[in-house]
Amino acid sequence: MILLANGTIINFNPARVDINTDVAIEGNKIVAIGKRLALQYPNAESIDLKEKIIIPGLVCSHNHFYSSLARGMLATIKPSGNFVEMLENLWWKLDRALDDKLLYCSGMIGALDAIKSGTTAVVDHNSSPNFIKGSLSVLREAFEENGLRGILCYEITDRNGKTGMKDGLQESLDFADSIKDTDLIEAAIGGHASFSLSDESLKNISEVVKKTGKGFHIHVGEDKYDADHSEENYSKSILERLDSFNLLNGKSILAHGIWLNEKDLQILNKRKSFLVHNPRSNMNNHVGYLKSISEVKNLAIGTDGIGADMFEETRFAYFKSKEENLNLSPGDFVNYLWSGNKILERYFNKKFGKVAKDYTADLIICDYNPPTPLTKENTAEHFLFGFSSKNVESVIINGRFVYCDRAFPIVINRVYNKSKKSAIKLWKKMDEL
Numbered sequence: 001m002i003l004l005a006n007g008t009i010i011n012f013n014p015a016r017v018d019i020n021t022d023v024a025i026e027g028n029k030i031v032a033i034g035k036r037l038a039l040q041y042p043n044a045e046s047i048d049l050k051e052k053i054i055i056p057g058l059v060c061s062h063n064h065f066y067s068s069l070a071r072g073m074l075a076t077i078k079p080s081g082n083f084v085e086m087l088e089n090l091w092w093k094l095d096r097a098l099d100d101k102l103l104y105c106s107g108m109i110g111a112l113d114a115i116k117s118g119t120t121a122v123v124d125h126n127s128s129p130n131f132i133k134g135s136l137s138v139l140r141e142a143f144e145e146n147g148l149r150g151i152l153c154y155e156i157t158d159r160n161g162k163t164g165m166k167d168g169l170q171e172s173l174d175f176a177d178s179i180k181d182t183d184l185i186e187a188a189i190g191g192h193a194s195f196s197l198s199d200e201s202l203k204n205i206s207e208v209v210k211k212t213g214k215g216f217h218i219h220v221g222e223d224k225y226d227a228d229h230s231e232e233n234y235s236k237s238i239l240e241r242l243d244s245f246n247l248l249n250g251k252s253i254l255a256h257g258i259w260l261n262e263k264d265l266q267i268l269n270k271r272k273s274f275l276v277h278n279p280r281s282n283m284n285n286h287v288g289y290l291k292s293i294s295e296v297k298n299l300a301i302g303t304d305g306i307g308a309d310m311f312e313e314t315r316f317a318y319f320k321s322k323e324e325n326l327n328l329s330p331g332d333f334v335n336y337l338w339s340g341n342k343i344l345e346r347y348f349n350k351k352f353g354k355v356a357k358d359y360t361a362d363l364i365i366c367d368y369n370p371p372t373p374l375t376k377e378n379t380a381e382h383f384l385f386g387f388s389s390k391n392v393e394s395v396i397i398n399g400r401f402v403y404c405d406r407a408f409p410i411v412i413n414r415v416y417n418k419s420k421k422s423a424i425k426l427w428k429k430m431d432e433l
């Protein structure tokens with residue numbers, strides 16, 4: 001048993017501040033919160049936090065660890081005039097250049113970066129068309145080696161021919177079958193986007209979703225092209241089309257949704273599915289902004305491959321909404337971020353997102369010492385204008401320290417030295433494609 005003694009516990013949803021409080025962790029669960037718990041648990045391994053802050057771990061609800069080695073890319077990329085050209089010239093070249101070793105390296109960097117930022121769970125969407133079979137197990141290894149929680153899927157698509165599509169389906173089935181022995185990793189069934197999936201492929205995916213009981217994770221309406229393609233080819237809006245294949249339910253994770261229409265949003269809410277807002281990626285790709293985000297009942301936040309720093313991503317989401325003249329508060333955005341915990345609850349069947357008894361012990365210890373009072377009335381404002389990943393000192397996932405006093409249990413310099421070499425190799429392979 002671990003006893004985090006004398007901490008300041010901050011819960012954001014609902015907001016609550018408890019000073020000089022102890023947290024007792026047994027196995028992967030918080031078993032008690034209170035004062036002087038050492039009297040109750042004299043044999044626990046006690047750590048004096050000296051009033052440092054304990055907050056629930058953060059969730060990144062849409063990410064692509066396969067793109068971790070894209071930072072500062074020096075490959076030759078043809079200029080792109082639109083979103084689809086950018087996919088073709090950049091991202092679909094990068095994913096085709098990945099092999100098992102490069103994907104493992106990308107996964108390790110993604111996981112280390114996430115943990116360092118206080119992100120304790122990542123919902124990942126993988127694509128590696130020349131290494132499909134076994135790709136999710138390689139990523140699982142990178143998650144597990146670092147103790148990071150994850151929901152993993154393979155992006156099924158028709159863009160790599162019939163074989164590529166079938167291999168994606170098979171990998172999804174195999175992986176969903178293979179994770180019964182872990183409570184750290186879950187599986188989703190992935191799809192690229194409506195415009196790269198035929199009706200036959202959606203039917204096949206629907207069967208896998210039904211058979212496995214896992215949720216569907218797909219990009220929807222990231223660019224106008226996706227919405228137009230669906231109307232022009234199928235005379236349906238994107239979500240009408242997905243819904244006609246029974247792909248939308250309470251476990252569905254839909255990324256972006258900028259070009260969803262009113263009807264789509266109604267279907268989304270009716271099916272209790274999640275929409276994941278990725279503000280930095282949307283701004284970077286200049287694809288637009290969903291002004292009606294407040295109409296979405298289950299809105300979560302993701303990074304779409306730009307690291308996994310949820311303090312930063314949530315801040316961007318808030319500032320962008322102000323620029324767009326939306327009347328949303330810091331509290332609204334903290335609540336959006338917290339919806340990621342609902343995704344975890346629906347996949348893992350456990351409680352997430354609070355430092356409270358019976359909740360999963362996914363926690364961060366921060367050395368945030370604000371110059372102004374921090375009370376339950378202003379936790380969201382402190383989250384958006386004060387807290388940052390710089391304050392993350394230690395991280396506990398599933399009841400285990402995976403990052404302690406700003407140090408990992410593994411020698412990370414070795415991982416980063418290797419990843420620099422891997423990045424050069426990846427970029428060279430992209431140039432040769």
Ligand SMILES: [Zn+2]
Binds near residue numbers: 062219255304
């Ligand atoms: Zn994405």
